Amino acid sequence: DVKVTQSSRYLVKRTGEKVFLECVQDMDHENMFWYRQDPGLGLRLIYFSYDVKMKEKGDIPEGYSVSREKKERFSLILESASTNQTSMYLCASSFRLGVGNQPQHFGDGTRLSIL
Amino acid sequence: SQQGEEDPQALSIQEGENATMNCSYKTSINNLQWYRQNSGRGLVHLILIRSNEREKHSGRLRVTLDTSKKSSSLLITASRAADTASYFCATDPLSGGGADGLTFGKGTHLIIQP
Structure with a gap:
């Protein structure tokens, strides 16, 4: 079974802190994604990566950055956390096979609270 | 931008009944x-239907796709x-190249009453 592991289930940080959310997958997937999920807004794509050291902006990249130094690991960075970044963060990965997005495998999420 | 829109937003039925959820979208x-998605957990993939398919089954799940109406339905029997x-x-x-990410709807919350 594919396993996508997010480093923390719950995290509490303070405004202005630099926050790192880590995600590791064990299926040699090329693609990795970071989403945030908010009530009434559904899932929104923050950043994605289709290869090591490659990154692409999603729909809501402002206030975030990412790092992919190894194929299995994709990190989301909140440069200076703000209260409006309190949310559930979901990491996902998938194969890159021809045209079209393959099924994505999700981690269990990190519920981040910024105080 | 959000493309898929599920309907209804919430659905409550009795155990043993069938549940139908609908999804509408805007582009090809x-x-x-x-x-x-179970409460507090990540999402789990259920089924994929390609644009040239009209119906697909997986266990108790049945998915239909009508590209002319830009709509899909999920039936749980x-x-x-x-x-x-x-x-x-x-x-x-x-228009995507295979790694642009999926566009998710806001979801249907299904409650099965015992």
């Missing part, structure tokens, strides 16, 4: 996928309490 797609979850449709836009 490569495929459409359905996911389930003989529902069980364990089916209680949120269900999301996700579209893979035709």
Whole structure:
């Protein structure tokens, strides 16, 4: 079974802190994604990566950055956390096979609270 | 931007009944996928239907796709309490190159009453 592991289930940080959310997958997937999920807004794509050291902006990249130094690991960075970044963060990965997005495998999420 | 829109937003039925959820989208797609999310957990992929397919089955799940109406439906037959979850449709836009990410709807929250 594919396993996508997010480093923390719950995290509490303070405004202005630099926050790192880590995600590791064990299926040699090329693609990795970071989403945030908010009530009434559904899932929104923050950043994605289709290869090591490659990154692409999603729909809501402002206030975030990412790092992919190894194929299995994709990190989301909140440069200076703000209260409006309190949310559930979901990491996902998938194969890159021809045209079209393959099924994505999700981690269990990190519920981040910024105080 | 959000493309898939599920309907209804919430659905409550008795155990053993069938549950039907609908999804509408706006642009041409490569495929459409359905996911389930249990409370406080990540999403789990259920089924993928390609743009040239009209119907697909997986166990108690039946998915239909009507590209002319830009809509899809997910039917869960003989529902069980364990089916209680949120269900999301996700579209893979035709313009994408295979790694642009899916566009998720806001989900249908399904409650199965025992």
